[in-house]
Amino acid sequence: MGDDEFSLIARLFAPLAARHPGALGLTDDAALFDGPAGRQWVVTADAVVAGVHFLADDPPELIARKLIRVNLSDLAAKGAEPFAVLLAACFPVGATAEWLDRFASGLKADCEQFGISLIGGDTVATPGPLTLALTALGHVAAGHAILRSNARSGDDVWVSGTIGDGALGLLAATGKAGALGAQAAAALIDRYRLPRPRTVLGRRLIGLVNAGMDISDGLVADLGHICETSGVGAVVEATLIPLSPAAGAAVAAGVGQGLATVLTGGDDYELLFTAPRSSRPQLSALSLELALPLTRIGRIIEGRGVSVVDAAGQPLALGHGGYQHFTG
Ligand SMILES: [Mg+2]
Structure with missing residues (x-):
């Protein structure tokens, strides 16, 4: 050296x-x-x-x-x-x-x-x-850290930013994004290589949210971690998942498994959190102040596990979910 x-x-x-x-x-x-x-x-x-x-x-x-x-x-x-x-x-x-x-x-x-x-x-x-x-x-x-274990039935489920860019970016970086245009591919690869940790947002969520974590293993798997630790279930509406323009183009072009890749892929490094309805106005104001999308994508329910439903309320099949990183 x-x-x-x-x-x-x-x-x-x-x-x-x-x-x-x-x-x-x-x-x-x-x-x-x-x-x-x-x-x-x-x-x-x-x-x-x-x-x-x-x-x-x-x-x-x-x-x-x-x-x-x-x-x-x-x-x-x-x-x-x-x-x-x-x-x-x-x-x-x-x-x-x-x-x-x-x-x-x-x-x-x-x-x-x-x-x-x-x-x-x-x-x-x-x-x-x-x-x-x-x-x-x-x-x-002291005593105010946001934990995974405090999600409550009736909470809204929120995410920051856009979902799926990292997993789609990995596909683009490894030549598996086929027909995707060069500009969209470059935008997704950038998100894969250079995550945006939400350090300012995280501090501001204290007092507004009940539970939270960052999304590294994929939205569905990580929401599953919150649910398991908190002893609750969750329902996510697929049509509410926020997509960047590049991710939208990739899903439309059938890159990877499309929406399933968005929901179960990894490397988002956005924040996933649950909050009572009473926090909606403050979270909307915070989103404007930070110029960072904060999107309600579902709700916490009594029970177990995470289900993702389509516009008609029908559950989507996502395979086993969870992100395995890539093996070559
Ligand atoms: Mg983490």
């Missing part, structure tokens, strides 16, 4: 630690921080592997940014304010200095954009594929 581990850390990663003295310039074994008064730490970790979670020839800046963003999406789901990340990186033995520079520049861009620091981690060389593990820390007012 050119640099030894210590010079690699000093050259590429220590500058990203400058925001917080507790990171000790990445020169010590660990970082030291006081918790903000009256707040709880929110901690999450995700590992990604080339050829499983992203394509090995994806641009290194975007690999770095997606790694950060999928973790920030988990913090957003809890209503937490992002604070810092720790990176454990297994770089392939043949990784070039140029590749590493570009990877670090992607980390830097998102550290700046989201106001976070890199406060620690480890780098090793591996004969295997690029493997990256990121731990993200955020904080939330």
Whole structure:
């Protein structure tokens, strides 16, 4: 790799630690921080592997940014304010200095954009594929984190943004989007490679919602997680699912399994939440303020499981649902 581990850390990663003295310039074994008064730490970790979670020839800046963003999406789901990340990186033995520079520049861009620091981690060389593990820390007012477990019968089910772009973007990025126009394909690939974690929205949902999470495994599977944890069921109206123009074009063109891909594909990184009817006016106002669509797509009911119904109220068959990432 050119640099030894210590010079690699000093050259590429220590500058990203400058925001917080507790990171000790990445020169010590660990970082030291006081918790903000009256707040709880929110901690999450995700590992990604080339050829499983992203394509090995994806641009290194975007690999770095997606790694950060999928973790920030988990913090957003809890209503937490992002604070810092720790990176454990297994770089392939043949990784070039140029590749590493570009990877670090992607980390830097998102550290700046989201106001976070890199406060620690480890780098090793591996004969295997690029493997990256990121731990993200955020904080939330003590006792106010948004949980999966509090959905109530009668709640509305809401999603942010548009659904299905990530899964359709993966199909486009792997040449499986057939007749889709170049502009729509590019828009979907962008959403697949560069998620938009809803960190501002997440914080603003505290007090308005009963339960929430981010959508990473697919809308139906993730709503199923909320239902299972909360001991309730849900009905989603397929015609209410918000689609981007590019996703609408892809569904119309029969890309993948069409609407089933939208409902069960992964990589949306939008927020899925349930809220009482009384929150409707405030959520509509928040959507306008943030210039981010917030869409009611169904309701929480007594019972078990998630059903998706068509315009006539008939259940749609979606196969087993859930997102398996791609295997080649
Ligand atoms: Mg999540």
